[in-house]
Amino acid sequence: MSSTQTKSNPPKLLVIGVGNEFRNDDSVGINIARRLRKLNISAIQIIEDTGDGAKLIEKWKDQDVVVVVDAASSGSEPGMIYRFDAVKQKMPTNFFNYSSHNFSVAEAVEMSRTLNQLPKRLVVYGIEGKDFAQGNSVTSPVKKAAEYVIDLIVEEFRTKHSSVHHSH
Amino acid sequence: MSKLPAKIVKVDYLARVEGEGGLFIRVKDNEVKDVKFRIFEPPRFFEAFMRGRDYSEAPDITARICGICPVAYQMSSSQAMEDAFGVQVDGQLRTLRRLLYCGEWIESHALHVYMLHAPDFLGYEDAIQIASKYPEIVKRGLEIKKIGNELMTIVGGREIHPINPRVGGFHRTPLERELKPMIEKLKWALNASLETVKWTSTFNFPDFEYDYEFVSLRHPEEYPITGGRLVSNKGLDISVQDYEKHFQEIHFEHANALHSEHIGVGPYHVGPLARYSLNFDKLSSKTQKAAREAGLGKQCFNPFKSIIVRSVELAYACEESIRIIEQYKRPEKSFIEIKPKQGTGYGCTEAPRGILYHRYRLANDGTILEAKIVPPTSQNQKTIETDLYHFVKKNISLPEDKLTWQCEQAVRNYDPCISCATHFLKLEIEHE
Numbered sequence: 001m002s003s004t005q006t007k008s009n010p011p012k013l014l015v016i017g018v019g020n021e022f023r024n025d026d027s028v029g030i031n032i033a034r035r036l037r038k039l040n041i042s043a044i045q046i047i048e049d050t051g052d053g054a055k056l057i058e059k060w061k062d063q064d065v066v067v068v069v070d071a072a073s074s075g076s077e078p079g080m081i082y083r084f085d086a087v088k089q090k091m092p093t094n095f096f097n098y099s100s101h102n103f104s105v106a107e108a109v110e111m112s113r114t115l116n117q118l119p120k121r122l123v124v125y126g127i128e129g130k131d132f133a134q135g136n137s138v139t140s141p142v143k144k145a146a147e148y149v150i151d152l153i154v155e156e157f158r159t160k161h162s163s164v165h166h167s168h
Numbered sequence: 169m170s171k172l173p174a175k176i177v178k179v180d181y182l183a184r185v186e187g188e189g190g191l192f193i194r195v196k197d198n199e200v201k202d203v204k205f206r207i208f209e210p211p212r213f214f215e216a217f218m219r220g221r222d223y224s225e226a227p228d229i230t231a232r233i234c235g236i237c238p239v240a241y242q243m244s245s246s247q248a249m250e251d252a253f254g255v256q257v258d259g260q261l262r263t264l265r266r267l268l269y270c271g272e273w274i275e276s277h278a279l280h281v282y283m284l285h286a287p288d289f290l291g292y293e294d295a296i297q298i299a300s301k302y303p304e305i306v307k308r309g310l311e312i313k314k315i316g317n318e319l320m321t322i323v324g325g326r327e328i329h330p331i332n333p334r335v336g337g338f339h340r341t342p343l344e345r346e347l348k349p350m351i352e353k354l355k356w357a358l359n360a361s362l363e364t365v366k367w368t369s370t371f372n373f374p375d376f377e378y379d380y381e382f383v384s385l386r387h388p389e390e391y392p393i394t395g396g397r398l399v400s401n402k403g404l405d406i407s408v409q410d411y412e413k414h415f416q417e418i419h420f421e422h423a424n425a426l427h428s429e430h431i432g433v434g435p436y437h438v439g440p441l442a443r444y445s446l447n448f449d450k451l452s453s454k455t456q457k458a459a460r461e462a463g464l465g466k467q468c469f470n471p472f473k474s475i476i477v478r479s480v481e482l483a484y485a486c487e488e489s490i491r492i493i494e495q496y497k498r499p500e501k502s503f504i505e506i507k508p509k510q511g512t513g514y515g516c517t518e519a520p521r522g523i524l525y526h527r528y529r530l531a532n533d534g535t536i537l538e539a540k541i542v543p544p545t546s547q548n549q550k551t552i553e554t555d556l557y558h559f560v561k562k563n564i565s566l567p568e569d570k571l572t573w574q575c576e577q578a579v580r581n582y583d584p585c586i587s588c589a590t591h592f593l594k595l596e597i598e599h600e
Contacts, residue, residue: 022232050329053283054279054283054310054313054314055317057310058310058314058317107294107295107296110296111295111296111299111306114296114299114300114303114306115299115303115306115307134213
């Protein structure tokens with residue numbers, strides 16, 4: 001995108017909250033999307049998604065800045081926050097073979113990278129969950145982490161927004 | 169800014185956790201002693217959730233069982249309610265349901281063929297590796313899937329867990345002008361799907377066939393999607409209402425999901441292979457021709473070739489969608505008025521992975537007293553185990569990593585459903 005184009009076309013900013021709202025801590029991405037929507041930041045499009053990788057690729061491929069939030073399950077401490085600058089960093093996908101019929105955020109990022117369909121900037125946040133059973137309550141460490149990630153996302157756009165204007 | 173609750177580190181992986189399943193094979197003295205396809209996560213809670221709910225809530229609640237085949241749940245539950253109340257949904261409303269279901273078939277089959285099953289045959293770890301070598305092929309798969317999603321969005325209101333279907337029809341029917349632009353896209357998808365049939369037919373398939381009892385719906389005029397009688401290649405021919413007189417669910421200790429069996433017969437096979445083998449004559453001439461050119465007969469007993477059969481069904485669903493949209497005239501009313509009454513209703517439709525059976529017992533005011541839901545994966549569970557037993561027996565001399573790979577592939581032939589039954593597949597082969 002040239003700087004002239006950028007002046008007439010504001011950058012496309014997107015937040016995708018990924019998760020299943022009926023799976024306790026897995027709902028954290030969805031909850032964050034809903035909380036962000038209430039902040040009425042008109043420049044940012046906010047969507048909720050179940051995390052179907054093929055759809056994620058479609059959703060982010062023509063965007064400028066995208067932030068994805070998802071629950072993680074890596075066996076570490078609940079509430080742990082992971083942050084990926086996905087355009088610069090490769091996402092590990094070592095569980096891909098075990099997925100019987102879907103591919104998720106990590107695979108979607110790598111598939112996008114391979115097909116040259118990544119947005120200009122893509123940040124992925126993962127929040128380590130504890131309870132993924134059926135239900136709609138979120139455990140306390142995940143709730144606390146969600147509060148922090150909301151602040152991080154707002155900060156992300158505040159500080160990086162200008163780089164979108166001038167970096168291309 | 170809030171207080172940091174935990175340190176920020178790089179992640180090893182991000183994973184959805186929606187259920188777990190595994191595979192256990194015990195081999196002693198080069199003999200297969202035990203095969204267990206374990207499903208830790210059953211959808212049975214939903215049957216309990218349904219008690220005390222209003223009949224009208226069933227399509228929306230049961231759709232949540234699965235993010236890949238929600239339309240199947242909506243259609244089977246709606247039909248069961250309509251059966252209980254003596255309501256017939258026909259004409260354009262029925263056809264519109266078929267169109268929505270075609271969207272789901274396109275989306276699901278494209279995902280399975282391109283992203284999940286093809287890597288097995290091409291010797292790649294995953295579809296990302298295919299994309300690095302053949303980006304145009306993967307883009308084609310993603311584009312077909314996207315067209316299925318678009319169809320779901322127009323007819324169903326959104327692409328996952330559609331909100332538009334209801335008992336008796338739809339909350340709103342689409343305008344002709346909303347659907348027409350899909351024709352050109354579907355024509356592209358039809359051609360791309362026919363290319364998919366050609367592509368998958370070039371794969372190398374293990375020499376493995378089994379004398380399955382195939383069970384699917386059969387309709388006098390249509391390739392079965394939304395209705396028909398339940399038939400098999402071993403002589404079964406019953407109405408959906410009689411399903412439970414012929415099929416039962418059994419609980420085994422190693423799996424939370426119930427195994428289904430044909431009473432007095434044993435395991436049976438549902439899904440694309442069964443539909444195709446029992447309904448070849450109902451495919452269009454174009455898809456029949458594509459199947460023949462791909463080397464398929466009128467029946468197919470090699471589960472590994474299900475990838476070709478899925479591709480044939482993918483083409484059929486595109487062609488059928490074009491036909492429906494070209495003839496579509498928006499109905500005057502979007503649904504048929506429902507008057508609840510006491511009774512029991514039965515519904516069965518063809519989810520992408522096979523028949524999905526629902527039964528509901530209802531009170532006078534339409535309150536659900538009892539619900540029974542039998543998803544395709546639990547019906548195929550015993551058949552998957554049988555396949556693995558015979559496959560491992562035949563291929564016991566393969567190096568362990570190759571055998572493991574092919575066993576995973578044998579399970580993926582069925583595409584057991586994440587949300588309906590299982591998410592992770594962990595393979596364990598124990599040599600005594």
